[in-house]
Amino acid sequence: MPTITARSSVAGAILLFASWHFTMTARAETYNITISDGSFSPSAITAHRDQKVHINIKNHGTTIHNFILPAFYIYTPNLKPNESTYVEFTPDKTGVYPYFSDAGGKPEAGMVGKISVK
Numbered sequence: 755m756p757t758i759t760a761r762s763s764v765a766g767a768i769l770l771f772a773s774w775h776f777t778m779t780a781r782a783e784t785y786n787i788t789i790s791d792g793s794f795s796p797s798a799i800t801a802h803r804d805q806k807v808h809i810n811i812k813n814h815g816t817t818i819h820n821f822i823l824p825a826f827y828i829y830t831p832n833l834k835p836n837e838s839t840y841v842e843f844t845p846d847k848t849g850v851y852p853y854f855s856d857a858g859g860k861p862e863a864g865m866v867g868k869i870s871v872k
Contacts, residue, residue, distance in 0.1 A: 783805055784809075787867070794853070803845050805814065811833070819855040854867070
């Protein structure tokens with residue numbers, strides 16, 4: 755009987771570790787970005803490579819805006835005032851990458867931020 759108990763303890767420890775590891779790797783880094791006419795708040799965020807990123811985006815401006823992060827192929831639809839959306843992605847490279855709102859395919863004045871991926 756002691757052998758069965760030892761195996762059960764080892765199996766329990768393995769399951770506990772696997773559960774902890776899955777929980778630690780499955781958690782997303784969450785950010786809230788507010789769009790105003792002329793700016794993003796915050797204008798800089800930091801994420802980690804291979805860690806899921808969840809960004810809630812709300813347009814508090816008086817005109818239509820969107821959120822574009824081309825380095826990771828993120829393009830939201832146009833958001834009317836007070837509309838919101840979210841994006842999720844997992845960065846697969848490190849560096850500093852711009853995000854912006856565009857009008858006619860060009861970044862709007864002042865509507866630029868950056869994400870640093872470590």
